[in-house]
Amino acid sequence: MATAALFERRGFMSRPSATTGWWSWVTTVDHKKIGILYGFTAFIFFLIGGIEALAIRAQLAGPDGTILDADTYNQLFTMHGITMIFLVVMPMGVGLMNYFIPLMIGARDVAFPRLNAFSYWVFALGGLFLYSSFVLGGAPSGGWFGYAPLNRELPNYGMTFYSLGLQMLGVASLAGAVNFIITILNMRAPGMTLMRMPVFIWMSLVTSFLLLFAMPIIAVALFQLMFDRAYGANFFNPAEGGDPILWQHLFWLFGHPEVYIMILPAMGIVSEVLPTFARKPIFGYAAIVFAGIAIGFMGWGVWAHHMFTTGLGPVANAAFALSTMFIAVPTGIKIFNWIGTLWGGSIEFKPPLMFSLGFVSMFIIGGLSGVTHSIVPHDAQQQDTYYIVAHFHYVLFGGAIFGLFSGIYYWWPKIFGRYLSNGLGHLHFWLMLIGFNLTFGPFHILGLQGMPRRISVYPDEMGWNFWNLISTIGSGVIAASVLVFILNAVRTRTKGEEAGADPWDGRTLEWSVPSPPPAYNFAEEPVVRHRDDFWHTKYIEVPEKSPRRVLAGGANGHDEHSEHGHIHLPSPSYFPAMAATGLPVMGYGVIYNDTGASWPLIVSGILIIMLSLFGWVLEPSVHEE
């Protein structure tokens, strides 16, 4: 066996080996560091998206607002939507999935660590690429859904940035999805059958499959838009016979699975937090798992409910109305099971639980307004009004964001080894809950009063002044709550109480390793004998009585590394980050396709990617010294 040849280093760059310092973050392939990168970047974008929202609310605080002109307003609401969806909710979910999937299944890392790093860098650079549009002629201003033919007609580079930036983010998501699918299917610890996996893992698996099959569809739509805008194609040009409705079909074929992609990880988090803080196993594990799978399947059959007002015809409308009503059923099953988990539990009202309770209650409200959308004549009234804005903020903010914060508070001690302050956490929760409802509750009313979406001003005599003002005040309260969180996070670095391996008396494998976990996660690969196996190493279930603590069971807070010799982990690498840079380079080439720089940029981008891929393929995943 040509062992020597395998490890011969003939490259012009030596393999990075740093484990500390900023360069180690650029070259890391460790899923935990990548998870932190995702979380941190997503949080920065959360702040930016929040500021965009505050600007919108400032403009709409009263009638005839003069703070923003119409074009700036359009850019802000477009970027707010794109940011929150693609640069906050999705990557934050992916960050937590990244950190915790290997830990919860008993693995040392994901299946393809360098691909994992690549996903992150493409996301980060893609987000920067999108935001560079603000200073390069104007950000996208056609709404996050970019309907045709406006998407191809809007002047300046904005919507071209849209077509390319979202494309890059799609590449990142697809790479991440395949990684998680193979990791979950192939890298589980011995004994961890599929039906012993934590619900969070199941939801991550379904999410990844949704990403796998939905991203290519939007990729095609975005390519078609790019060709229309930059290369004279006529996909969505009505003057030449192109059909704008085709865009809507392609967009929503992606867009509807996309909303389940955003909510399922949060549902998975809630399904971990509730049992932990009720000290009971999840109620109806199999039902929750199958409901999640059902949502994944059924999510493909409802897309046209976003198109009820486009003249699809009564048969299509009725069919999609029915399928949309049906998809409420598996979600309802989950909600009943979450309530069943809490029922009779020994409840500890700590911040992770508060945010999960917030998730369940706010998601119910958002789900209910969603069901009203499924009634086609009712939707005809609601479409393009603030009622729709209310619905999706209740499910995405009240749902996904609250769920993600629940995960952040829950898993913070594991990631950083310190607790977030409970007091500040409660303050954050209540301020956010109140602020959120003040901001978005009124949108139901405003929508039913006829206030349209995406208007930069409204006149005085419409009767919308009062609720808009309340909403703006609410947005200020949300901002305050976020400041509380930031204060909490910053304080805890130095003053946070140290957390051991198992701060919440948890049920799943991640609590069995030190906080923060060592680079190799588990000193010894765990052997799994039960669902919630970690709990069973600590407690023996006694019928009719509280579980009895096993004296020797529980987490090992010590680093057993020295007892078990060297565990080889994938080595850091330049190539993922390097390959990622090729995409924005190509992107700028397309943006500036009316200049001489265009083809050189595009070709350079391709070369960067090709050279990086060659380096990546030729370097061994573990570097031998």
Next chain:
Amino acid sequence: MSQQVEAGEEEELHSHPEPRQYIKVAIFLAVVTAVEVAIYYVPALRALLVPILIVLAVIKFLFVARWFMHLRFDSKIFQRFFVTGVLLAMTVFAVVLLFYFTHGGPAPVAR
């Protein structure tokens, strides 16, 4: 599915077709292609052209997938990844096309 099986062992358990079997499949595919093209030019068969072409395309698809891509011999898991993609694509896009063709088709046709 919790057994830790040496990946690659699975492969050894399955036989690989002999090169001559692959050649037979290739000849079959070439013949089917020739038939497709021939039918295209037979006026008498025009009415049945579309269904026949679809059937022949499906046959070619299946032979490449099952023999050349080894799905006939491999774990069903691989097949599931692929079939899910194929069926999902066929279903949703059939619905999209139905939307159009039950309403007289897409934008006005020139000819």
Next chain:
Amino acid sequence: MSAQEAALASTQEHHTSTGLDNTKMVMWAFLGSECLFFGSLITTYLLYRSTVLPDSGPVPSEIYDIPYTSVSSFVLLMSSLTMVLALSSSQRGDMRGMRIWLLATALLGVTFVGGQIFEFTDFVHEGLTLGSSPAGSAFFVLTGFHGAHVSVGILMLLSLVGMSMSDKLQPGAARKVELIGLYWHFVDIVWVVIFTVVYLIPLE
């Protein structure tokens, strides 16, 4: 286990929960995803295949040269045969045979792409372009992406040959050839669909 053996193990096939190789599973997942990609492109074409306003160039199906495209379809189909023969050689340890068949596959691929380019320049001369009509846009983007996929495949085939010649393909050559083979056959399958649906099925 020595450090080197452990390192070796981690770069080669590990134990997996399903017994299936990680990279092979990735390739199949990716191919499943590609079905949606090409499905969207094909659907767009099916929608727009006769969407040509007056004086906006030809309708694509009116200028297709079926015999010509049949030959290039045959070429691509045969490249799948040479691909699988390359795999067969690599599985038997015949590296020289593998390289020959890989090169044959690449050559057939180049012939296919060359034929496409020739066909496209012809169409452009006849007035069918990316911008002439939605039909033109749909045709060129669909076949263009397919051709791009073939081209990437050719690059990967040549890389395999290059790696083999500089002794960087082993261990695990057969697995790598298999993965590229799966991609290649998929691209061939997509052409099977395109040839039937785009070229052969008539307009009315």
